[in-house]
Amino acid sequence: MKMNLSKEWLIRRAALDEKQDISAGTINLNKLRAISPATQAKAVHASTETENSNPAFGILINLWRRKKGLRIDELAEKARVDVAELFEIERNLHYIPEPRTVFQLAKTFDLPQEKMLELSGNLTVRDSSLGQEAVRFAARSESVEKLSKDEQRALEEFVKFLSEK
Amino acid sequence: MSSTSVVYLKDHNAGKFIEANLIDGLTREDVEKAEADWTPFLDEQVKRMEETGVPRRQWPQHRHWNWRDKYDATEEYLAYRMFGIECQSQIQGLMLVLTAGKNSKIPSQKGKPLAYVHFLAAAPWNLASIVAEPRFSLVGSILVATAIHLSMEEEFQGRIGLHSLPQSDDWYRKTCGMTDLGPDQTVQNLRYFEMTPEQASGFLR
Numbered sequence: 422m423k424m425n426l427s428k429e430w431l432i433r434r435a436a437l438d439e440k441q442d443i444s445a446g447t448i449n450l451n452k453l454r455a456i457s458p459a460t461q462a463k464a465v466h467a468s469t470e471t472e473n474s475n476p477a478f479g480i481l482i483n484l485w486r487r488k489k490g491l492r493i494d495e496l497a498e499k500a501r502v503d504v505a506e507l508f509e510i511e512r513n514l515h516y517i518p519e520p521r522t523v524f525q526l527a528k529t530f531d532l533p534q535e536k537m538l539e540l541s542g543n544l545t546v547r548d549s550s551l552g553q554e555a556v557r558f559a560a561r562s563e564s565v566e567k568l569s570k571d572e573q574r575a576l577e578e579f580v581k582f583l584s585e586k
Numbered sequence: 587m588s589s590t591s592v593v594y595l596k597d598h599n600a601g602k603f604i605e606a607n608l609i610d611g612l613t614r615e616d617v618e619k620a621e622a623d624w625t626p627f628l629d630e631q632v633k634r635m636e637e638t639g640v641p642r643r644q645w646p647q648h649r650h651w652n653w654r655d656k657y658d659a660t661e662e663y664l665a666y667r668m669f670g671i672e673c674q675s676q677i678q679g680l681m682l683v684l685t686a687g688k689n690s691k692i693p694s695q696k697g698k699p700l701a702y703v704h705f706l707a708a709a710p711w712n713l714a715s716i717v718a719e720p721r722f723s724l725v726g727s728i729l730v731a732t733a734i735h736l737s738m739e740e741e742f743q744g745r746i747g748l749h750s751l752p753q754s755d756d757w758y759r760k761t762c763g764m765t766d767l768g769p770d771q772t773v774q775n776l777r778y779f780e781m782t783p784e785q786a787s788g789f790l791r
Contacts, residue, residue, distance in 0.1 A: 443707075445758070
């Protein structure tokens, strides 16, 4: 591609561009699925859905955060993720977060990254048993300020399931 | 296959224009090199912002972007073209453009094909939201000019579209003269901008 930009154009545009931010593009990758090479081998395909049909990811994050006694902004700081995205994850249970956010949260909570990617709607895995287990988990959880005993139990059982090889 | 053409950036330290390469068709190595240069700089600046109490809304909004993921997700598709501007052995800006399946939403152009700028970013040291004195200017204008040229090459007459990050809305609206079609609820409420063939000619003049 040949770019014929005159000297006058460069001078004029340089003055206009000074101290300007020029970023364009979606904040997350919902419209452009991308997964790490490590997960590609096991994946049937990266999801092309724009909504996560499984609400368990948002519920898991919500319960785990509360179990740790963290506010949303505190978790955002700890995991180095955007607080707005974290709000969205917990508020909109069908939201598909950016893969990096999923990785960061998995790392923070010491949960397996691939299963978290699958749970978050970023990845579809053949013959996965995660879906049914996640639905059972989601059905037992309610959004309340303090974890009920049943929520606590559901969370522990589900985390145990996630951590199984 | 990758090709390069000569462009010019304004070097603020030297106070003059210097030669740079516009690369059409970056390799994975180019993108990895860019990430390796950009990420530590960006992390350091975000840490500084965190420590000095800069509100999060003022932090660079694309700090989570991973260009390697974007490259891996699109490299097999002919409809995606990735461009970079290289200067002083570093990538100064990156852009990913989609040349199929997107049509204009402006009433006078409705339904006509356009080149959609999927992602566009300058290196963090060129961003006014991060550093007090950005190193180079013209990165944004040259990338937008590139998208227009690509649109012309595809016979889209210079029509381009993009979703701007909030910190850049004014630049696309006022400095580039694009039409602001308002917040797009399907894309995180980001404002959608388009350039008509007439606006594209005006931008390049």
